[in-house]
Amino acid sequence: MIPNNLICPLCSSPLNVKDKAFVCGGERPHSYDMASSGYVNLLPPGKMKNAKTGDGKDMLRARIEFLSGGYYDVISNRIADHIAETLRGRSSVSIVDAGCGEGYHLCNITSRLEKQFDVSAVGIDASKHGADMGAKSARAKKLPVFFAAGNIFSLPIASRSADVLISMFAPIGGDEAARVLTDDGILVVCASGVRHLWEMRSIISDEPREITKGIKCPEGFEEIDGSRVFDRAFIPDGDTIKNLFTMTPFYHRCPYEGRERLMATDKLDITIEANVAIFKKI
Numbered sequence: 441m442i443p444n445n446l447i448c449p450l451c452s453s454p455l456n457v458k459d460k461a462f463v464c465g466g467e468r469p470h471s472y473d474m475a476s477s478g479y480v481n482l483l484p485p486g487k488m489k490n491a492k493t494g495d496g497k498d499m500l501r502a503r504i505e506f507l508s509g510g511y512y513d514v515i516s517n518r519i520a521d522h523i524a525e526t527l528r529g530r531s532s533v534s535i536v537d538a539g540c541g542e543g544y545h546l547c548n549i550t551s552r553l554e555k556q557f558d559v560s561a562v563g564i565d566a567s568k569h570g571a572d573m574g575a576k577s578a579r580a581k582k583l584p585v586f587f588a589a590g591n592i593f594s595l596p597i598a599s600r601s602a603d604v605l606i607s608m609f610a611p612i613g614g615d616e617a618a619r620v621l622t623d624d625g626i627l628v629v630c631a632s633g634v635r636h637l638w639e640m641r642s643i644i645s646d647e648p649r650e651i652t653k654g655i656k657c658p659e660g661f662e663e664i665d666g667s668r669v670f671d672r673a674f675i676p677d678g679d680t681i682k683n684l685f686t687m688t689p690f691y692h693r694c695p696y697e698g699r700e701r702l703m704a705t706d707k708l709d710i711t712i713e714a715n716v717a718i719f720k721k722i
């Protein structure tokens with residue numbers, strides 16, 4: 441499903457579909473080709489840092505393989521339930537997931553919400569590979585979710601066009617959230633809880649630290665709801681443990697010995713702990 445709230449990353453005018461491209465209505469129209477998988481690259485062209493911001497193919501592949509095992513569904517289910525409860529009574533919901541990665545969670549959230557609402561969802565990520573993988577998943581699952589490569593801090597989304605902006609384990613652009621949300625829209629933020637993945641972190645580090653940062657309320661918003669997700673899961677094989685490790689930031693910053701210890705582990709009980717906060721504009 442093609443959303444009607446995409447805008448040009450260069451001139452911010454609305455994008456319309458023409459043949460297999462998105463074309464803006466600016467004086468000198470800019471055009472963005474749709475890939476065969478169905479995603480569109482709306483990263484502002486020519487910015488070198490675009491290439492460096494998004495997660496790499498190996499991380500994304502590991503993430504989709506791990507998440508497909510359902511280990512984190514408890515988190516995306518909770519997010520969907522919060523949205524359903526907060527927006528109860530509405531018939532349709534427009535969702536944007538900013539920093540959606542390979543889109544597993546957005547697809548899961550959409551498929552849960554579809555039972556209650558007419559859903560239109562857009563996943564945005566700096567990684568083109570992520571947007572490509574998301575588009576393929578949504579197509580395979582026949583879900584009304586569209587994916588675009590784009591920047592969280594300059595979203596290619598029209599102002600006041602989204603009922604829900606999701607930020608899951610991703611950087612938050614508070615100003616952009618305020619801009620794209622409707623006046624009664626909600627910002628849903630999900631971040632790691634105190635002992636998230638504690639057992640894995642205890643293997644890779646001699647002194648694992650509790651995650652005490654919490655979720656900060658962005659300026660211009662107030663918290664209206666939230667909850668803590670807590671679950672335990674058993675990982676029965678080394679490949680799945682490796683996928684879990686590869687999809688986390690520890691993949692890039694873990695001492696050699698810790699990595700070796702984890703790679704020699706063939707089963708693991710893990711704690712899954714996350715905080716979800718729901719904000720509305722003041």
Ligand SMILES: C[S@@+](CC[C@H](N)C(=O)[O-])C[C@H]1O[C@@H](n2cnc3c(N)ncnc32)[C@H](O)[C@@H]1O
Binds near residue numbers: 494
């Ligand atoms: C830890 S991953 C979380 C992905 C997904 N939300 C999940 O929970 O599985 C963070 C994501 O944010 C994306 N990201 C980081 N900075 C970004 C930016 N400035 N614009 C768009 N995406 C960004 C990365 O490419 C990555 O996919």
